[in-house]
Amino acid sequence: MNYKADENRYQKIPYRRCGRSGIVLPIISLGLWHNFGDVDDFENGRKILLTAFDNGITHFDLANNYGPPYGSAEKNFGKVLKSDLKPYRDELIISSKAGYDMWSGPYGNFGSRKYLIASCDQSLKRMDLDYVDIFYHHRPDYDTPLEESMMALDQIVKSGKALYAGISNYPADRTAEAAKIMRELGTPLLIHQPKYSMFERWIEGDLINTLENAGIGAIVFSPLAQGLLTNKYLKGIPKDSRAGKEWGFLKREEVNQRIDKVKKLNEVATQRGQSLAQMAIAWVLRHPVVTSALIGASKVEHVMELIKVQDCLDFTDEEYNKIELILNS
């Protein structure tokens, strides 16, 4: 108790500007999708959060349905805020989202004004916050007019419940349309949250250019492919890993399909003098439009290892080509 943050925390990690905005984010941010629900060990989650903050990670990413059960990650994060992080509230960027299944009936999912505004109110209550720093529409919804979802984000910001608005999982064309609507409403989109890793490269098509042109930053999620791009699965699937747990989203088949490439990538990382996890993070950060790599962690040691990525962020052409060959084999 009586947590006091490390005084040197802002010397420990670089920060990058998020698009054309006043906000900078640490090159690594921490997400609470897994490992912070009621099925998890609260004290372990608390330690991970405080270690992250002690190392300059100022940004914590949540969503209405992170858990399990839904809502429990926000509730548990609220508990850590209350016991430890509240004095540092103005040093934190806390985000939440709505867009996937959250509550029963026709109004607890997708992209209506009804859902987004009610969900934001619920998230604030669970975390016991007056506002979140970023509120996202979590995924595109083609049955709801885009104007309706964007006007809801705009209202959430203008009513002071969020400081900035973001979108997640939107393809390039819908992103450009959303950006235009939000600019006209006077609440420019701050950030886009797409999935991006060595195994998931869709943003390299049009999205990166769209974001650059619109002055929107990218925070890329699952840069470690949910733990696959680490040394965790090199010798099989550990019981306490995401692929080993009943409620984890990483499927055993995906691990088995990709493990040969993972082993080869691990050799490249070793030659670079870093771990595979560090190399996977450096690889997503090579694009200037990528403001932050949004990681998950089930142990304090994961955060400590990833923080060191800054020691080796650059790739030689030879290293980059070796990785391409492995990924395309």
Ligand SMILES: NC(=O)c1ccc[n+]([C@@H]2O[C@H](COP(=O)([O-])OP(=O)(O)OC[C@H]3O[C@@H](n4cnc5c(N)ncnc54)[C@H](OP(=O)(O)O)[C@@H]3O)[C@@H](O)[C@H]2O)c1
């Ligand atoms: N917008 C969206 O639609 C969306 C979707 C998914 C995620 N997200 C966000 O992105 C965040 C991160 O996603 P993610 O958890 O899939 O990211 P990730 O960083 O790809 O995977 C995290 C997992 O990798 C393993 N790991 C991390 N560091 C490690 C290390 N140094 N050594 C060995 N293993 C390590 C841990 O797995 P074990 O648990 O097995 O130990 C950890 O839980 C989420 O929390 C959420 O905030 C957003």
